[in-house]
Amino acid sequence: MITDQDVRYVAALSRIHLREEEVDRLRKNLEDILRYIEKLNQLDVSAVEPTNHVLPLKNVLRPDDARPSLTQEEALSIAVEKSQGAFKVPKVIE
């Protein structure tokens, strides 16, 4: 069972701000999803290889050769705010 508390917690982890009326709807959505997962869990998959990746790829590696990086101007062109060559962000204390 998903509680309103769970919904608020998951939203907080994902930095999603919910309006009060959204909590109840999302709680029901999440419960539906979990019920579906529960159904999948009933299948016997003991003989099935786990899908680690959607593509049948393995060992995609690259040689350790340097490539040009962006310039500081290019990198900072996407910054909302910048200062002294750095991205300026609101102070966050962990």
Added chain:
Amino acid sequence: MIFETVIGLEVHLQLRTNTKIFCGCANQFGESPNTRTCPVCLGLPGSLPVFNAKALEYALKTGLALNCEINPQFKFDRKNYFYPDLTKAYQISQFDQPVCRQGELIIPGDGGAAKKIRINRAHLEEDAGKLIHDDARNCSLADYNRAGTPLLEIVTEPDLRSSQEAYEYLRILKLTLSYLDVSDCDMEKGSLRCDANVSIRAPGDAKLGTKTELKNMNSFKAVKAAIDYEVNRQRAVILGGQRVVQETRLWDENKAMTFSMRSKEEAHDYRYFPEPDLPLVTVPEEVVEEMRQTLPELPQAKMERFTQTYGISVYDAGVLAQDRLTAGFFEQCAALYPEAKKICNWLNGDVLKEMNERKITVAASTLQPEDLVDLIRKIEEGAVSQLKAKDVLKIMLDSGKNCSAIIAEQGWGQVSNDEELLKIAQQALADNPATVAQIREGKLSAIGFLVGQAMQKSGGKANPKKIKELIEKNLQAGADGKPF
């Protein structure tokens, strides 16, 4: 009440690859901020990470050196958290399939005997960017040059029982890693970072006590001091009838105390899931074996071989093995000159001392194995005194000149000329009549004093063996040259 200390260490090791772990940006330090970034390490939409083969090689080498099992197949996972040192709001790490598992490192334990410290796992991940907090402007400045630097996180089992054992573990780990040449291992520069999980319990308790995680130590000594402080703090908490709270605590070097970080509970709910942008990696047994063959001789094995092959002491072998290149230098010398003990005395004595004063290593200096062997031979031939040879070494290191040239230039050639030596010996006898009288009365040990006086007179240049002979001869003949 006596408590038992239980410690586990997590070491984050920056791997010294040319490029970052998932993009081609140069893995370099000391550059202007945000000049080593690209769409991948800035986490721009549409960019895709590609795993650096060298980072895998270094991880495998390290794992094998730590006697780990190599996971034949592994994946990467996303560790989700919001903090501006990450551009993507997740860190690519490894959760349940680390590249290396179940290793061990042998350290000198508290009892003096060798002790096996089990390694739980070593996993690959990307480093985060660097934040500088600006309190005055209430903002943080983010530099992502470091974001994406390959890290290997090496996690021990809670097998360490004191701060000293933790220190020894770090020392032996760093020594082992220095042989592999996979990292700078410099705590001050942050290329090796160490967090400590510390708890205490009553001896014999099977259950571990509540642990705290210590962070922010920037030297091995700080790790030791932080653990000592924390153990005492936990003792006081328990003896005061309270419970230790599981939390992260930061070491404050200036105050020499740990402080609670008071982070929010939810900060540790990382919601790991498999990284969809990176496919599986398999490491076939042949690749592991091939890698094992490329491993250099590790410190412990080298020490044992040195004591057996060259007949030097365990202590001497240990000092030589502290630096792989010095050990190599020793072997090059030993190939040129048969008396390994003499080479060892010079290398671990005056050479090491002069190198430390110059803050360089043997490998980085101009000194060649031939130079040192030459010098030792010159002493043996009596061409220079042991004492003056130390000064020759200094000039050799500073000028790069060979020892024959230095001895000639400085006029330090040892005086072996009999006529000159005889004068010096007779002068020593004439200057010290009281000592001469004592010797004639039977106090033979005072001869050494006369030899010392004669050596001093000669400015250290006299051949001490010959001087001693001459003094003894002249004592028999009488100080004035006449027989008794």
